[in-house]
Amino acid sequence: MQRCLPGRNVCCHCSLLFAAILVLENRDLRDAIKPQGVRFYSLNFNNTLRWLPGRAGEGETTLYFVQYKVYGQSKWQNKEECWGIQSHFCDLTEETSDAYEAYYGRVQAASTDIRSDWSLSCRFTPWRETMIGPPTIKVVHSNKFVVLKLRAPRSAYKRKRGSMIPMTNYYDLLYQVFIINNLLDEQHRVLVYEGKDKVIKIEDLRPGISYCIVARTSVLVLGRSSAYSSRQCTVLL
Secondary structure, eight states: OOOOOTTOHHHHHHHHHHHHHHHHHHHHHHHHHSOEEEEEEEETTEEEEEEEOOTTOOOTTOEEEEEEEETTOOOOEEEEEEEEESSSEEEOTGGGOOTTSOEEEEEEEEETTEEOOOEEOOOBOHHHHOBOOOOEEEEEEOSSOEEEEEEOOEEEEEOTTSOEEEGGGTSOEEEEEEEEETTSOTTOOEEEEEESOSEEEEOOOOTTOEEEEEEEEEEGGGTEEOOOOOOEEEEOO
């Protein structure tokens, strides 16, 4: 610690005060640029770490640095593709590729010569927290009925040969199929099927009427459903 010598007390005390002010200002700036709301967002195991700028906002020189680690490990790993970036997200799919493992992510901000403290995410386990996408629908129709062919959503994880692993490898999926009569309120969806079959036959439709079909995926063990699929519309002749 700096000491004031006799005869120089005034200048010395001014220097100490100025140094203390600089320390406080730097601390305030570090707190002001510290990233906020760091958390994982996940859809079909596409795992992305996202955050918001600090309460001071950000300037053109604000950069972000991302690290990750497995729960229980002490060493943090740098994400090289997200080291000194200006965006507010970082794809950590490959780094979080064990669906049943738990992970953490953290983000640090830097502006000019000031670096913030690290902002930590909550613990993230892909299997428990990913959102499931809807199935894809193929419509085959005849003059009297419609046949739907459903395909389970694909995960972001790949087999050794490069093909995407279906979400059915991780969950027992339930499909819900809804039909919309376009003569009625388009928000009025009628549930016509719920189950695990991937080929579904829908009968008793009126000819000459335009119908649209949507589906969604449910995971009962998690109490979670996907968004609705894109509409597939058809008219029976």
